[in-house]
Amino acid sequence: MVTGKSSKVGNSIAISILFVFSLVWMFPIFWTLLQSLRPYGDVLKYGSVSWPHTLNLHNYWTALVQSQMWKYFINSFEVAVPAVLITLFLASMVAFVVSRYSFKFNVGLLMLFTAGNLLPPQLVFIPIFRLYIHTWVPNFINSDGVLYNTQLGLILIHVALQMGFATFVLSNYLKTIPKEISESALVDGASVWKHYYVVILPLLRPALASLGVLMTTWIYNDFFWSVALLSSGDKRPITAALSNLQGEFFTDYNLLAAGATLAFIPTLIVFFTLRKQFVSGLTLGSTKG
Amino acid sequence: MTSSTSTKTAAAEATPRRRRRGHNFTTTDRAVLSGLVGGPTILHILLVWIPALCTVALSFTYWDGIGGLNEIHWVGLKNYQQIFTIYQDFKPAVRNNVLWLGFFAIIATPLGVILAYYIDKELKGTKFFQTAFYLPMVLSLAVTGIVWDYIFRTNGFVNSVMGNTDAQTAVSWFGDPHKNIWIVLIIASWRHIGYVMLLYLAGMKSVDPSLHEAAAIDGATSWYTFRKVIFPSLRPVNVIIIVITVIDSLRAFDLVYIINRGRNGLQLLGVLVYDNIFGEATRIGWGSALATILFALSIIPIMLYLYQTFKKDK
Numbered sequence: 001m002v003t004g005k006s007s008k009v010g011n012s013i014a015i016s017i018l019f020v021f022s023l024v025w026m027f028p029i030f031w032t033l034l035q036s037l038r039p040y041g042d043v044l045k046y047g048s049v050s051w052p053h054t055l056n057l058h059n060y061w062t063a064l065v066q067s068q069m070w071k072y073f074i075n076s077f078e079v080a081v082p083a084v085l086i087t088l089f090l091a092s093m094v095a096f097v098v099s100r101y102s103f104k105f106n107v108g109l110l111m112l113f114t115a116g117n118l119l120p121p122q123l124v125f126i127p128i129f130r131l132y133i134h135t136w137v138p139n140f141i142n143s144d145g146v147l148y149n150t151q152l153g154l155i156l157i158h159v160a161l162q163m164g165f166a167t168f169v170l171s172n173y174l175k176t177i178p179k180e181i182s183e184s185a186l187v188d189g190a191s192v193w194k195h196y197y198v199v200i201l202p203l204l205r206p207a208l209a210s211l212g213v214l215m216t217t218w219i220y221n222d223f224f225w226s227v228a229l230l231s232s233g234d235k236r237p238i239t240a241a242l243s244n245l246q247g248e249f250f251t252d253y254n255l256l257a258a259g260a261t262l263a264f265i266p267t268l269i270v271f272f273t274l275r276k277q278f279v280s281g282l283t284l285g286s287t288k289g
Numbered sequence: 290m291t292s293s294t295s296t297k298t299a300a301a302e303a304t305p306r307r308r309r310r311g312h313n314f315t316t317t318d319r320a321v322l323s324g325l326v327g328g329p330t331i332l333h334i335l336l337v338w339i340p341a342l343c344t345v346a347l348s349f350t351y352w353d354g355i356g357g358l359n360e361i362h363w364v365g366l367k368n369y370q371q372i373f374t375i376y377q378d379f380k381p382a383v384r385n386n387v388l389w390l391g392f393f394a395i396i397a398t399p400l401g402v403i404l405a406y407y408i409d410k411e412l413k414g415t416k417f418f419q420t421a422f423y424l425p426m427v428l429s430l431a432v433t434g435i436v437w438d439y440i441f442r443t444n445g446f447v448n449s450v451m452g453n454t455d456a457q458t459a460v461s462w463f464g465d466p467h468k469n470i471w472i473v474l475i476i477a478s479w480r481h482i483g484y485v486m487l488l489y490l491a492g493m494k495s496v497d498p499s500l501h502e503a504a505a506i507d508g509a510t511s512w513y514t515f516r517k518v519i520f521p522s523l524r525p526v527n528v529i530i531i532v533i534t535v536i537d538s539l540r541a542f543d544l545v546y547i548i549n550r551g552r553n554g555l556q557l558l559g560v561l562v563y564d565n566i567f568g569e570a571t572r573i574g575w576g577s578a579l580a581t582i583l584f585a586l587s588i589i590p591i592m593l594y595l596y597q598t599f600k601k602d603k
Contacts, residue, residue, distance in 0.1 A: 011410070011412055014407050014410070014412060015412050015413055015414060017407075018404075018407060018408075018412070018414070018418045019414065019418070021404070021418075021421075021422075022417060022418050022421030022422065023421075025421045025422055025424065025425070025479070025483075026421050026424060027440075028436045028437055028439070028440055028479075029424060029428075029436060031436075031439055031440065031446060032435070032436045032439055035439055047444070047449060047454060048439070048444055048445060048446065048449055049446060049449035049450060090328065090329035090332070091329065093325040093326070093328075093329060094325065094326055094329050094330070096325065097322060097325050097326045098326075101322070107599055109326070109330065110599070111595050111599060112330075112333070112334075112338070113333060114594070114595060114598070115591050115595060116333055116337040116338060118532075118536055118587065118590075118591045118594065119337065119341055119584070119587065119591075120536075120539060120540050120559065120580065120583045120584060120587055121540065121542075122540075122542070122558075122559050122562040122563065122579075122580045122583055123340075123341050123344050123345075123580045123581070123583060123584045124336075124337055124340045124341055124344070125340070125566075126340070126343075126344050126347065126562075126566055126573060126576055126577055126580065127339070127340035127343040127344060127347070128336065128340050129566065130354070131340070156332075156336060157336060159332065160332055160333050160335075160336035160337050161336075161337060163329055163332070163333055164333065164337075167329070168598075191315070191317060191318055191321070192314070192317075192318040192321045192322055192325075193317075193318075193321045196321075196325065217427060220429070221428070221429030221430070221431075221432075222429070223429060223430060223431040223543045223546075223547070224542055224543060227546075228563070228567075239429045239431050239432065240431065242431055242432070242435065243431075243547070253438075253439070253442075256435060257435075257439065260432050260435040260436060263429070263432050264427070264428050264429070264432045267427045267428065267429075268424075268427060270427075271423070271424070271427040275423075278427075279423070279487060279491075282484075282487055282488070282491075283487065283488065283491035
């Protein structure tokens with residue numbers, strides 16, 4: 001933009017400040033990583049800010065195998081994968097109708113979905129909790145015979161809430177795609193279902209990918225609903241199960257650091273490999289001017 | 290799909306009319322359409338809006354949550370009256386929520402915008418900076434709480450660097466009810482700033498480059514251009530960031546819950562709702578009234594958001 005000597009000096013100052021900021025930003029994560037590699041005894045002996053005398057992966061071994069954290073990873077995937085797939089499927093259907101047909105209820109419906117997504121979860125969860133306690137499910141889903149304390153219940157609430165955001169994003173995305181594509185399908189006499197499944201769904205692929213990445217991270221990171229709707233610790237996804245590593249009287253903080261690191265490593269991998277999708281998912285929903 | 294051939298012929302017959310008079314659907318199409326919209330909508334209303342309305346209704350009742358639905362007594366505004374007068378945790382919670390909003394609005398959000406301004410200049414190392422600022426967003430709030438605990442715990446990084454190595458002199462950053470909320474706000478901002486920056490960057494990318502050029506030809510400095518040209522043209526993004534700032538401040542829960550269950554200086558409205566449902570005493574009425582207060586406070590930002598995003602559709 002503006003290039004001159006004064007702005008060059010300004011730029012290098014800006015770069016230095018940004019550099020210091022980024023280091024400060026990343027420090028807590030690095031610090032946790034470092035703690036996770038140190039045995040508890042080492043820290044006890046020399047203090048947490050000291051030259052590490054021993055660095056090993058023992059805490060990770062303990063967290064994964066002895067504390068059985070691998071089980072919670074499975075729980076996380078059992079919740080996140082179906083929840084995201086169902087959400088995307090349902091949201092794409094509504095987005096398709098709302099953006100391809102001009103019904104009177106279109107805008108109202110989109111507003112309902114969007115507003116629903118913005119509601120404080122605390123407003124929703126009291127009746128949900130009561131509802132789940134009294135909803136019968138077959139024994140193979142839950143031996144207590146109710147929806148409360150099941151992963152199915154958790155999946156359902158995630159779908160219902162995330163659907164608002166996903167529908168909003170997908171219908172915005174579809175509005176940017178020329179309607180002519182649909183019209184040629186209509187001339188060919190395709191049914192509504194074919195129009196959706198054969199014409200629209202493939203067009204939505206990039207937006208579905210972005211949303212999928214973003215929502216998987218969100219659901220994986222969820223804490224509120226997992227704690228509220230799953231009473232048994234062993235059913236909880238990893239983010240909520242971290243508190244299992246916090247003992248009531250004694251906590252091995254280096255073990256907890258390893259647990260926390262294990263919990264965020266998948267999201268970091270997703271972020272670094274699918275960063276473009278992650279970022280575009282976040283911005284798709286917000287920058288429609 | 291099984292009746293695709295019959296649908297095809299029917300649709301083919303209907304096509305000329307449809308082209309002229311808008312929609313004229315076959316029975317199958319009608320059924321499919323209702324399914325496509327109806328199914329998801331019913332699920333959403335059933336699990337989001339009906340519970341939300343039930344909470345509002347329950348806020349005017351007394352219910353210990355143990356007995357059946359016939360145990361619910363109508364008490365009018367009594368829950369609200371009690372919350373405002375005798376509930377000791379209410380005032381600190383409101384104060385903390387307000388503080389949260391103020392801190393985000395005055396410090397975190399503007400900082401995110403300023404960072405976006407510098408990142409947008411695409412200086413050397415901009416990719417690295419972006420990654421650093423985005424990282425906290427990828428972490429869950431629960432993990433965030435644990436990660437920062439290593440920095441601020443009594444034998445954590447800050448105390449060690451300050452030389453407070455023994456338990457007597459160490460500052461209890463999370464335990465001191467006058468300090469802990471500020472620490473939590475720093476932690477929450479760590480995450481919020483990156484989010485604001487991301488949204489703003491995307492907005493700035495969408496600004497017509499000719500605006501920049503025109504301003505540069507006029508000899509405006511880039512900061513002046515940003516303030517007078519770019520910032521006003523980003524009104525939609527500005528509104529959305531305001532809304533997100535307000536709503537996130539109201540919804541705050543995870544971070545304080547993982548730190549100390551939201552007690553002793555870290556009370557928040559969102560936590561009080563939870564406490565009244567799962568705490569030692571189940572007071573559905575109080576919990577619902579608190580949730581309804583949260584809802585009432587969220588209505589304005591939600592409406593603002595809806596207005597901003599849907600005004601063109603009307």
